[in-house]
Amino acid sequence: MSDTPGAQWNAGDTEADAKSHLLSPSEEMAKLGQSMRPLIAYGEGIHVVDAHGRRIIDGPAGMWCTQIGYGRKEIADAVSAQALKLSYNSPWYTTNSPSAELARRIAEVTPGDLNRVFFTTGGSTAVDSALRFTEFYNNVLGRPEKKHIIVRREGYHGSTSLTAACSGRSFNWQNFDIASPRITFISSPNIRQAPGLSEAQFLDQLVREFEDTIAKIGSDKVAAFLAEPLLASGGVIIPPKGYHARIKAVCEEHDIIYISDEVVTAFGRCGEWFASEKVFGVVPDIITFAKGVTSGYVPLGGFAVSERLIAKVSGENAKGSYYSNGYTYSSHPVSCAAALANMDVIEKDGILEHVRDVAVHFAEGLRSLKGLPHVADIRVEGLVGCVECLVDPSSPEVTDRDKKLGGRIDTHCFDLGLLVRPLGNICVLSPPLIITKAEIDQMIGILRQGILKAAADLKEPVAA
């Protein structure tokens, strides 16, 4: 590895340092200091290269974020130039040029009148800040009772106290004090959980449940509905057609703010800058974004809010208020410069058009896995998709055996050169957006082999 980008780094030292000192997200505490996650040395295009020099396709695009792939000089140059020019300024009492330009460019591609942009440090802080905006908004409007938030089971919105409390994946709740009386969960729009219903019947049932929930809480108490266009970390759950528009209509009826959490879907994942309107048919009041805004090169997130909402709490309606939510690193000049360069690359390379083109091939490839042993469901939209595997594909329940089966598939795929996001029994693929049709074939081919190998393993008992 002498002339590779990872050559200067010593894998043995890294392993010792990590085992002794790192605490990582989702750390299995029983194994703290003993086990080591795969050590990634460097990235190139759609591949990452591990400490042994093995090239692996980055199936999940990091954490759904490495849109334009690894090693792009345009981003490195923009980061370097901005760090030398102005590495930091306080957003609390000064402004910088990259953040102002980025706010304008994002406003140009958001739906409707979502023209005011607030920058944060990532996805959790984006959603947290958007929710805090709704709190601020209702307080300024003199409606302190209108604070309740409605969210869905299986949704994921982040890891601050408030966004964790809005996340409906029970796994993330273990040993944390998360429940909040301000937050109510409604059903996941996962049709697999409604056997016997048609898509239209299921949609009617979901809308009725939403209306009933509002009636029960009292519409004068409900501030916001928070939803991902598709539930990504919840297992790539795609709601029935028309779901978002129907729910938005109910929100409008009750003066409830509709927040679309596009932390995963924005910046090209579904072939559009933002997916809410063009892919899912809804113009929200607020959209959150992060991840793909910088293709993961540096941290950044934010939200865009409608002029309609802003007008009600600014100017002569401000009542002396300050939106005093914020971070030392809000509007960070280096992050915003990276995001501007990222948007340039997406435009220059025609990446949105490319995604729309290869997404058809990706969907066909994933659907070709139907009929393999243990494949229970395949869900796909744009360049995000999953294969849900169950030991007994007709079972409505997911068991520990199913999760172990999923783990087996992930391990086989890794050995064969494909990183698959470990998500229980669900194999998620959401590759860098620059992936070619030939690389998609390679990725699907490896997943096929991984499923077949895991199926063969199942003939022997799945190890604990």
Ligand SMILES: Cc1ncc(COP(=O)(O)O)c(C=O)c1O
């Ligand atoms: C839909 C959604 N919202 C928010 C977040 C939180 O983003 P971050 O991890 O950048 O804080 C995530 C992370 O995966 C997400 O998928």
